[in-house]
Amino acid sequence: ALPLRNIPVGTIVHNIELRRGKGGQLARAAGAYAQLMAKEGDYAQIRLVSGEIRLVHLDCLATVGQVGNVDHENVTVGKAGRKRWMGIRPTVRGVAMNPIDHPHGGGEGRAHGGRQPVSPWGLLTKGFKTRKNKQTDKWIVKRRK
Numbered sequence: 001a002l003p004l005r006n007i008p009v010g011t012i013v014h015n016i017e018l019r020r021g022k023g024g025q026l027a028r029a030a031g032a033y034a035q036l037m038a039k040e041g042d043y044a045q046i047r048l049v050s051g052e053i054r055l056v057h058l059d060c061l062a063t064v065g066q067v068g069n070v071d072h073e074n075v076t077v078g079k080a081g082r083k084r085w086m087g088i089r090p091t092v093r094g095v096a097m098n099p100i101d102h103p104h105g106g107g108e109g110r111a112h113g114g115r116q117p118v119s120p121w122g123l124l125t126k127g128f129k130t131r132k133n134k135q136t137d138k139w140i141v142k143r144r145k
Contacts, residue, residue: 004036004044005058011036014067016046017060018139024061026054030072033065050144094120 001024007013012033015024026048027034037045043055077083080090094104095113102120104113117125 001061001063003059004056004062005039007036007062007064009036009038011064012066013046013062013064016056016062018056020057020059020061024063026056028067030067031070032067034062036062045141048144051142052140052144053142055139055141094118 001015004013004016012035014027014033016026016034017023018025026046032049034049035047037047037053039045039058042058044058044060046054046056048054077086094102095107095111097105099106103115103118103122107114119125
């Protein structure tokens with residue numbers, strides 16, 4: 001890992017710190033990367049795969065290159081048992097539950113949810129904005145597409 005000030009503009013990087021000394025937070029998943037676009041004053045512009053451009057302090061560390069294991073997303077698990085070996089428990093649908101357990105639960109026979117898709121706590125799950133931290137807006141130069 002190197003400070004961003006020592007990495008040339010245009011370089012592909014991963015595992016980027018957002019705050020000095022806190023540890024890498026951006027571009028850490030298998031095959032992930034970001035590109036160092038520019039350096040202005042004390043800050044570098046980083047373009048993420050989502051298209052978002054962010055300001056990160058030049059003293060923050062990043063690792064040069066792309067994260068390995070690019071084919072991770074193409075692995076077919078194959079059977080439920082293998083998921084269990086990984087420690088992942090079965091996913092139960094809301095419509096298969098009782099009304100006490102989920103907003104989609106209950107009904108006579110095989111009923112559909114009867115409302116927009118929601119979480120077990122009633123929060124909308126599709127197209128619902130979850131971003132709350134407005135303090136970090138100043139570090140986002142361009143929003144993701």
